[in-house]
Amino acid sequence: MTKQISLSESAYQQLRAMIVRLDYAPGDVLREDEIRARIGIGRTPVREALQRLAREHFVTVIPRRGMFVSGIDVSELSMLFETRTVLEPYAARLAATRGTAAHWGEMEAELTATDSTSDANALMDIDRRCHEILWEAADNRFLLDTLDMLYAQSDRLWHLHLADITYMGEAIDEHHRILAFLRAGDGENAATLLEQHVSAFDAQIRAAVTKGLESPLAG
Secondary structure (H helix, E strand, O other): OOOOOOHHHHHHHHHHHHHHOOOOOOOOEEOHHHHHHHHOOOHHHHHHHHHHHHHOOOEEEEOOOEEEEOOOOHHHHHHHHHHHHHHHHHHHHHHHHHOOHHHHHHHHHHHHHHHHOOOHHHHHHHHHHHHHHHHHHHOOHHHHHHHHHHHHHHHHHHHHOHHHOOOHHHHHHHHHHHHHHHHOOOHHHHHHHHHHHHHHHHHHHHHHHHHHHHOOOOO
């Protein structure tokens, strides 16, 4: 049964996805009337979504100037990924205990879909869904909400540096191994592999950012 979501949640999800995919790039002005027309949702839900995105650092509010898509501070990369490398393995330990056959069957189906595509964006979508299933299996909504926000920030970094990141095929292979441990109820090995998985993505992002900063066109 499909879970019904509020208009505010729908506005939030749609707008955050547009920010992550760079439909709204860092520094872009966010105008409520334009957003309402684009997603077909009214003033109050859009305003609530923008307020939530501001709290999560996707949107910056400057008094008397307006709202803008937040930039990504390179100095904050370490904080983003050090938080994920603590919380993601913790979620894996919980998921190995609390997850069901239905969770792992859904993850396997997602991973099977990778056999028919080599598209980086499609593989990133599958990677995200595998993480989401694991968070859902952990059955802790506070942990899920936090990891969802952190992953979205990581996802935005990936879109910013897409041309320099070739990690997605390896990431999917890692999910196959993580799934095997989750199914076996082996939370410690699942956690270890997941920490390595997040750290490898971090290394790819850092390398891409460094390459961008060293480019003669940077500045």
